[in-house]
Amino acid sequence: MTSNMIGASASTETVELSVNGVVIDAAAIDAESASHPEEADPDYAARRALVVRELLTQRAVTLGLLVAGTDLDDQTTDCLLEMECKTPLPSDDECRRYHAANAQKFRSPDLVFARHILFALTDKAAMTHVRSRAEEAHRELVQRPERFEALAQTLSNCPSGEVGGNLGQLSRGESVPEFEKAIFETSHVGLLPGLVNTRYGFHIVSVERRIAGLALPFEAARETIARYLQERVRHKSIQQYLTLLASSAELRGIALDVRPGLLLQ
Known part of the structure; x- marks a missing residue:
């Protein structure tokens, strides 16, 4: 599909923000901006968050996870990501390699x-x-x-x-x-x-x-390493998924910057 997008640094005031023809009005953008006071550009951060939410909402409706016109909630978002962003568990060998390369991170405290x-x-x-x-x-x-x-x-x-x-x-x-x-x-x-x-x-x-703290054996660190590696893969998978949704959509009013951890903000 075609996209009509502008960069974060360009003025967004004259371009209506929409996702596949669904308009996100100025009032919603202003309200969302208040949730991003730490961002260098709260207006752009608000637009980005609202566009991501709308992309996920439309995808959830398409898959029958959400009734059209219903607000997206955390449970539906988790279900959607579970379906389309499956995260494989790291193997024992992967965990062992990470432990060997990062042994200094796994020590009892000094x-x-x-x-x-x-x-x-x-x-x-x-x-x-x-x-x-x-x-x-x-x-x-x-x-x-x-x-x-x-x-x-x-x-x-x-x-x-x-x-x-x-x-x-x-x-x-x-x-x-x-x-x-x-x-x-x-x-x-x-x-x-x-x-x-x-x-x-x-x-x-x-x-x-x-x-002095002592190096922890692999067995003591395996669970922590597995959680970390799985979460790292999950973040990357979500980033790729959002990028795919954005590239397949018709967006107006924004050049979507999909960053790791965006859904966790």
């Missing part, structure tokens, strides 16, 4: 056992004063590291101060990025050489122990 003393930033104390107090305490601990627990109990603004600043076992993702970077992106054990500055204030940190 663990750090640490203590800290927090000098919190508040409206009542100037940042320079708080930093000065933290630096003074840090200098004392460089000379007398055995004083860490006592200073944590008397100086820390964190509840952990009651137990000598003990934070217990930490893994990635359990603390703010600034703190996590300071303790995980180094192999240092003992008192860290400088203060750790986070959104909460200044921290004196002592790493008590590190336990």
Whole structure:
């Protein structure tokens, strides 16, 4: 079928948006635009989403999955894709090859056992004063590291101060990025050489122990790998399917940019 389409960068105001003669009115486009505030061009994103929805709606009607004039719902969309975008399960060999090529992704988490003393930033104390107090305490601990627990109990603004600043076992993702970077992106054990500055204030940190993550055997990672590979194939299959629907349709008012994950937005 013939297509009369314009690119995303061109003006769409003078060209009526339609799919196989079904017009998508301006009110619908304006309403859909509100759902795409993060897009560089919300108007184009809205047109693209509405066109994809109309393409799927028309296909569902053709296959008898939907009554003409009825809105497309998630259940019907899933049924349509199940029928026309069958996703094969990855074989055991495919999963093993992926594991071998990406072994670094499949490890038990690195663990750090640490203590800290927090000098919190508040409206009542100037940042320079708080930093000065933290630096003074840090200098004392460089000379007398055995004083860490006592200073944590008397100086820390964190509840952990009651137990000598003990934070217990930490893994990635359990603390703010600034703190996590300071303790995980180094192999240092003992008192860290400088203060750790986070959104909460200044921290004196002592790493008590590190336990490096271990490589997970294939058997432990197989299920995760299979899900990932199947989802990757599914996304590609859906992209190809939408491209096929668009190329077989008469579209006006848009040059359809079918991106991976479009239906998942």
